[in-house]
Amino acid sequence: MGTFKVRLYPRESGSFPTAEALEEIEKTSRKLYEATLEAIVELESVQSFAGTHYEKVGNKLWCLRIRHGGCWARIFFTIKKGVIWLLNGYVKKSNKIPLRKLRLAIKLMKEVQYAR
Numbered sequence: 001m002g003t004f005k006v007r008l009y010p011r012e013s014g015s016f017p018t019a020e021a022l023e024e025i026e027k028t029s030r031k032l033y034e035a036t037l038e039a040i041v042e043l044e045s046v047q048s049f050a051g052t053h054y055e056k057v058g059n060k061l062w063c064l065r066i067r068h069g070g071c072w073a074r075i076f077f078t079i080k081k082g083v084i085w086l087l088n089g090y091v092k093k094s095n096k097i098p099l100r101k102l103r104l105a106i107k108l109m110k111e112v113q114y115a116r
Contacts, residue, residue: 006043009085009108017104018075021089025073028091032068036075036089039066043077043084057102061109064089076105078112085112 008016026033039053043064049056055063057076064075072092078085087108090101 004044004046004079004082004084006040006084006086009087009112011108017088017108018086021073021075025089025091028073029068029071032066032071032073032091035068036066036073039064040075040086057097058106058109060113061087061105063097076101076109078109080112085109087112 008018010016022033022036025036049062053065055065057063060078062077062079064077066073066075073089074092074097075089076087078087085108087105088101090098
């Protein structure tokens with residue numbers, strides 16, 4: 001691994017699903033929001049995606065796992081050519097990944113991997 005650039009992936013409409021997820025996380029818990037921002041910054045110099053903070057969700061799709069107190073957040077990302085693209089995220093409320101969020105992450109991951 002090494003040094004990465006971390007970028008928010010924009011939709012064609014110009015919106016940023018990860019920014020919207022960060023707003024949701026901030027509304028849930030300011031401390032969780034701060035922990036999420038710290039985890040995102042740490043992605044720039046991550047040495048391995050093994051461990052409790054990262055989960056491989058699918059082919060070329062990862063999930064950043066953040067916890068503060070009793071609150072959890074997830075941020076989906078993919079990697080291409082030294083850039084970590086943050087795709088979208090959510091506040092974890094159950095053991096299952098919300099299907100709508102997962103489908104969007106897969107769609108955006110495919111855009112990054114195959115269209116750029």
